[in-house]
């Protein structure tokens with residue numbers, strides 16, 4: 167991927183850490199390498215759980231030029247737990263609808279959130295630099311989170327039960343050791359290279375021009391994708407709104423395009439005029455040319471060093487699965503590390519982070535590879551089939567489902583088994599153990615609207631339909647009783663989870679459904695919780 | 703378990719074969735390829751059973 171240089175939007179400063187003057191090598195329970203969205207999310211989550219966390223970043227600024235713009239419902243739900251979800255939604259542009267065109271004609275439209283009764287929309291668009299700035303601000307409010315700018319990790323010595331890190335700063339090098347290192351140092355992960363780990367997968371040759379432009383335009387807040395539009399024949403184009411009257415326009419350029427040339431304003435402007443009309447006033451915010459790849463590490467956990475985000479897996483942007491799945495990594499990992507450090511989990515639990523998130527990476531890579539193959543077919547026959555699909559989609563419904571302009575990010579179910587207890591009772595079509603949560607509107611004591619996901623705690627939560635089990639459970643288990651302290655007056659919770667009076671659902675600290683029963687049984691709840699903590 | 707029907711299943715195989723050839727009569731190779739692709743997709747959807755389609759893909763390698 168090309169790495170353009172841009173001016174800083176947010177500049178943070180280097181500050182000398184007391185660690186650099188310590189007589190002996192300082193030791194930390196957790197060091198996070200990389201202050202991108204994933205490192206910051208991991209660090210904030212752990213710090214909120216009470217752990218002192220050191221975050222290292224080789225840089226000290228957030229630059230103009232947004233990579234991610236689409237943040238998913240699930241990422242927003244994760245960000246709600248980190249205290250930045252509301253800010254993101256306030257600043258972002260909410261959307262649920264996507265439209266696909268071929269030539270001049272719309273051939274297909276999709277609604278990513280066809281039902282009401284969710285706190286968060288299917289997606290918002292928001293420049294990645296805003297997300298990072300909100301996370302940095304939140305990190306700064308946590309006294310036990312020590313964010314060290316211009317601290318570049320330059321060597322690692324992995325040990326049996328700790329790792330020693332060598333860090334380079336403007337004042338020279340120093341060393342620290344850590345019980346756990348979370349590697350969130352991005353797609354080119356120096357840590358991955360230091361450990362000699364491979365990053366395997368597929369590289370796509372097609373080049374894409376990404377232009378973020380400022381303009382007053384009346385396009386709706388929808389994702390518009392063209393195959394072979396009249397203004398950019400033979401290639402694809404994407405148009406998507408961002409805050410501040412900024413629009414992302416993404417032109418497929420093909421394999422042979424000259425990146426340096428295509429970035430020049432005198433090349434970009436005619437493309438924009440052809441698309442938007444001669445008279446639309448557009449100002450270029452940011453232009454870049456990318457190629458994409460879909461790759462992952464074979465294993466995300468290497469002893470005391472755990473990989474997350476782009477360092478562990480990389481996807482093409484068609485489907486907005488990069489940062490979004492990185493937030494899910496962070497959310498999956500933080501509670502497990504927390505439980506392990508606090509002596510509440512079995513040592514296996516970290517291996518389950520690897521298992522669950524490697525499965526998710528395969529899901530995301532599969533989806534984004536298929537979309538990229540559809541958008542830029544690799545062979546003459548692949549192109550023939552792609553165009554046949556588009557032709558058929560004009561006339562027949564079935565082919566619309568095959569048109570792939572990007573399958574947008576959804577959280578991956580981990581399935582029953584592993585940490586999640588399989589059902590023993592009968593349940594109708596609904597959220598199954600090991601699945602991500604589905605939100606539902608509820609009311610509190612005062613009759614005010616609250617949301618299921620906000621009612622779940624940072625630890626395990628048992629949600630009971632109509633039966634008060636508080637007295638039977640350990641005091642530290644969070645219990646939500648539908649029909650007592652909260653009400654499900656619309657019946658959407660009961661519908662989405664197929665509950666009846668007596669049903670009990672156990673949610674993991676990352677809000678995934680862990681186990682469920684038609685009738686409360688204390689021992690079964692405890693056993694399911696122990697299993698989810700890696701004692702299974 | 704195989705589900706793909708590989709014994710004669712059409713009432714008039716000769717007529718169907720002729721119709722397929724006929725459909726390509728005035729087409730260039732490129733148009734024929736596109737036509738075939740549309741046919742495959744239509745028929746795959748009609749079959750409506752992923753396993754059968756995958757079996758057919760295998761059988762067609764013959």
Ligand SMILES: Cc1cc2nc3c(=O)[nH]c(=O)nc-3n(C[C@H](O)[C@H](O)[C@H](O)COP(=O)(O)OP(=O)(O)OC[C@H]3O[C@@H](n4cnc5c(N)ncnc54)[C@H](O)[C@@H]3O)c2cc1C
Nearest residue numbers: 200202203204224234235236319351352475476488489490
């Ligand atoms: C054009 C484009 C569009 C995209 N659109 C979307 C989208 O719409 N939605 C979406 O979800 N994703 C999208 N993505 C992907 C998204 O940008 C990435 O997945 C995301 O930034 C990954 O976050 P991260 O924290 O894992 O890594 P990064 O954001 O790369 O952060 C890594 C950090 O580690 C630091 N670092 C590196 N080496 C060291 C070292 N040795 N020592 C200390 N620190 C170090 C870096 O300075 C950096 O701050 C897009 C990507 C591109 C290119």
